[in-house]
Amino acid sequence: MTYAVSRQILPTPETLRPWIAGIGTVTVDDVPTETFIHLPEAATKVVIRGGPNGSRSILVVGPRARASYHRGKRFVSCVEMRLAPGTVRPLLGVSAVELLGHAVPLGDLPGAAAVRLAQELRRLDPEESLAHLTHVLPERLASTADRARTELVRAGVDAMSIRSGQVPAHVGDVARELAVSERQLRNLFAEGVGLSPKHFARISRVRTVLDHAATRSWADLAAATGYYDQAHMTTDFRTLMGVPPRSYFTGRLPQATPCQAIPRR
Structure with a gap:
C-alpha cells in the first residue's frame, strides 16, 4: 500500500461566496510514507475532520506564516472551508491574528457565535454541514459584519x-x-x-x-x-x-x- 493524498475543489454555493473563498476536501488513505506539507496560508479555515472509527472534529485553522512538514496520519478525511478576508470576526468572534499559527476546536473559541456553530455542525455529516451553512450563514454574517x-x-x-x-x-x-x-x-x-x-x-x-x-x-x-x-x-x-x-x-x-x-x- 502507498501513501495517497487526494484533493478536490468543491463548488461554493452562491449565497456563501461573499464569505467563503473556497471549499475543498482532503483525504489521506493508507500508510503515510511521504512528507505531508502544510504550505504558508494567508487564510483561516473551518475544517470538518473525520478520522478512524467514525471520529469527527470541527477545527478552526488559522493563517500559517511559514511551511511546516509532517509525517501524515492515515485514514483522515477533511472538508475545508476557506474564509474570505474580513469573515473571521463576524463568524467566529475573534480577530484573525489571534488564530495565527493555531488549530483549535471550533467550540473552544470564546464567542457565543462560534460555540453555537460548533454545536450545530457537530450533529451533521459534512454534506449536511455545507447545506446548513448555506442556509444560516448569510443572514448571521450580514447582521454582524461591518x-x-x-x-x-x-x-x-x-x-x-x-x-x-x-x-x-x-x-x-x-x-x-x-x-x-x-x-x-x-x-x-x-x-x-x-x-x-x-x-x-x-x-x-x-x-x-x-x-x-x-x-x-x-x-x-x-x-x-x-x-x-x-x-x-x-x-x-x-x-x-x-x-x-x-x-x-x-x-x-x-x-x-x-x-x-x-x-x-
Whole structure:
C-alpha cells in the first residue's frame, strides 16, 4: 500500500461566496510514507475532520506564516472551508491574528457565535454541514459584519495579491489609495487576515512560485512576481518554505515531524 493524498475543489454555493473563498476536501488513505506539507496560508479555515472509527472534529485553522512538514496520519478525511478576508470576526468572534499559527476546536473559541456553530455542525455529516451553512450563514454574517471595514480589507488584499499582470503594491501606495494610514492598514490586515500586509504579499509571491515553477524559469518567475532579482526570490522562498527552491522541487525537504496535538484555548 502507498501513501495517497487526494484533493478536490468543491463548488461554493452562491449565497456563501461573499464569505467563503473556497471549499475543498482532503483525504489521506493508507500508510503515510511521504512528507505531508502544510504550505504558508494567508487564510483561516473551518475544517470538518473525520478520522478512524467514525471520529469527527470541527477545527478552526488559522493563517500559517511559514511551511511546516509532517509525517501524515492515515485514514483522515477533511472538508475545508476557506474564509474570505474580513469573515473571521463576524463568524467566529475573534480577530484573525489571534488564530495565527493555531488549530483549535471550533467550540473552544470564546464567542457565543462560534460555540453555537460548533454545536450545530457537530450533529451533521459534512454534506449536511455545507447545506446548513448555506442556509444560516448569510443572514448571521450580514447582521454582524461591518460592511465598510470588510470592503476596505478586501480591497487591501486585492492590491497586495499577485494577479494577472500585477505584482503586490507597496504598503504605502495601498494605504494612500484606500485613504487610510499605514498603521490603519496593518490593523485591518491583522483583524481581517491575520498577517501583516507585507507578509501577506510574501505568501502570495511564494505560492505563485510554487504554482508555476514547473513551466517557467527562476529568473522569469522572479520578475513576474515582483522580486528584485532571482537571489531575492530564493531568500524569500527559503524563509517561508525552509529550503531554497531547487531543494524543495528535488525533494530535499526539512525533516518531517509528527503532527502536533491541537492546542486548546
